[in-house]
Every structure is written in C-alpha cells, then in structure tokens.
Amino acid sequence: GQNIDQPTEMTATEGAIVQINCTYQTSGFNGLFWYQQHAGEAPTFLSYNVLDGLEEKGRFSSFLSRSKGYSYLLLKELQMKDSASYLCAVSSNTDKLIFGTGTRLQVFP
Amino acid sequence: NAGVTQTPKFQVLKTGQSMTLQCAQDMNHEYMSWYRQDPGMGLRLIHYSVGAGITDQGEVPNGYNVSRSTTEDFPLRLLSAAPSQTSVYFCASNLRSGTGLAGANVLTFGAGSRLTVL
Numbered sequence: 001g002q003n004i005d006q007p008t009e010m011t012a013t014e015g016a017i018v019q020i021n022c023t024y025q026t027s028g029f030n031g032l033f034w035y036q037q038h039a040g041e042a043p044t045f046l047s048y049n050v051l052d053g054l055e056e057k058g059r060f061s062s063f064l065s066r067s068k069g070y071s072y073l074l075l076k077e078l079q080m081k082d083s084a085s086y087l088c089a090v091s092s093n094t095d096k097l098i099f100g101t102g103t104r105l106q107v108f109p
Numbered sequence: 110n111a112g113v114t115q116t117p118k119f120q121v122l123k124t125g126q127s128m129t130l131q132c133a134q135d136m137n138h139e140y141m142s143w144y145r146q147d148p149g150m151g152l153r154l155i156h157y158s159v160g161a162g163i164t165d166q167g168e169v170p171n172g173y174n175v176s177r178s179t180t181e182d183f184p185l186r187l188l189s190a191a192p193s194q195t196s197v198y199f200c201a202s203n204l205r206s207g208t209g210l211a212g213a214n215v216l217t218f219g220a221g222s223r224l225t226v227l
C-alpha cells in the first residue's frame with residue numbers, strides 16, 4: 001500500500017522561509033510532486049523530483065531522499081499570496097498519482 | 110487552448126438520483142483521472158484511464174462509473190447518489206503514462222465540480 005504524511009497546518013511570517021516536510025511509503029516510485037492549492041481553486045503544479053537532491057525554481061525548492069522516503073518543499077521570501085495548501089503526491093510504478101492530505105500554510109504580515 | 114474543462118461547477122442532487130460530471134481536455138493527453146476532495150482527506154483517486162477504451166479503479170471507486178470512448182472525454186457517472194458522495198470533484202489529465210518519465214505525470218486539473226447530495 002501507499003502512505004503519505006505531511007503536517008496539517010503551518011504558519012509563517014511574510015519575508016521568512018518555511019519548510020514543509022513530506023514522508024512516504026510506496027510500492028515502487030516514479031517521482032514525487034508538489035502542488036499548490038488556493039482555497040476554492042484547483043491544484044496547480046509546483047515541482048517534481050525523480051532523483052535525490054534539490055530542485056530549485058525561483059523562490060521554491062524541493063528536496064528528495066529516496067532512501068529515507070522523505071521530501072520537503074522550501075519556500076523563501078514568503079509573500080501573503082503564498083497562503084495556500086501544499087499537496088505532496090507520489091507516483092508509483094503503476095503511474096497512479098496518490099496525494100497526501102495537504103499542509104495548509106498561513107502567512108502573516 | 111482551454112486545458113481541462115469540467116461541467117457543471119455546482120450541482121445539488123437528492124439521494125438516489127443519477128448524474129454525470131463531464132470532463133474534456135484539448136491537450137491530446139493520454140492519461141485522465143478523477144479525484145474527490147474532502148476536508149481532512151486530501152485528494153483521493155476515484156478512477157483513471159491510460160487511453161481511449163481503457164479505465165481502471167483508483168482508491169475509492171465504489172458508487173462511480175467511468176468510460177473513455179475518446180481521448181478528449183472522460184465522464185464520471187453517479188448511478189444512485191448518496192450523501193457520502195457530497196464532495197468537490199476534480200478531473201485531471203497528463204501527457205502520457207507508462208513511460209517512466211515523471212515529467213509526463215504532471216497533472217493539469219479542471220476547475221472542479223462541487224456536488225451536494227441531500
């Protein structure tokens with residue numbers, strides 16, 4: 001079976017850095033994905049990792065350790081518009097994408 | 110280029126009624142899927158399709174039917190709606206499955222359909 005864990009809620013201050021962790025257990029692995037979802041909207045793709053290491057895309061970075069079943073999403077220079085839910089998802093070798101329950105991030109001025 | 114289009118955006122049903130949620134994509138994506146999203150449960154996969162004529166069950170398939178007669182369309186049918194099916198439903202598509210290329214698994218989501226079953 002598959003299990004994906006991430007914190008339910010986090011808070012941070014505008015301009016700060018926040019790290020959202022995700023741990024997973026899957027049968028087979030074909031990539032880990034991060035999506036952003038603002039309240040009342042559809043999820044939108046942020047980043048993905050297939051190999052171990054850090055992927056950087058502007059203010060957002062994502063890290064993967066396959067041996068530890070661990071990933072994190074790093075958000076730098078936080079802005080109010082970053083208040084959203086962040087969804088960790090894992091693609092198994094059957095190509096199904098399974099999502100964690102999401103982390104709701106609130107950014108305060 | 111519309112991406113993934115879902116209809117309707119909102120629907121209220123009575124228990125036992127049937128309905129179909131429509132989903133269409135114009136990106137020539139092979140892979141399409143339906144998720145439901147409930148508070149505290151995250152996105153759960155209902156059914157998915159790896160190409161026209163091929164469908165398979167996800168995590169929570171009971172009470173739902175799908176078909177994929179064309180590459181573009183992937184409707185989700187509720188045969189006899191129940192209050193437990195009150196949820197927000199998202200259709201999604203991605204380029205290709207089975208390639209082992211994770212980038213091909215990046216999902217594009219529709220705007221969502223909010224369903225209430227009384």
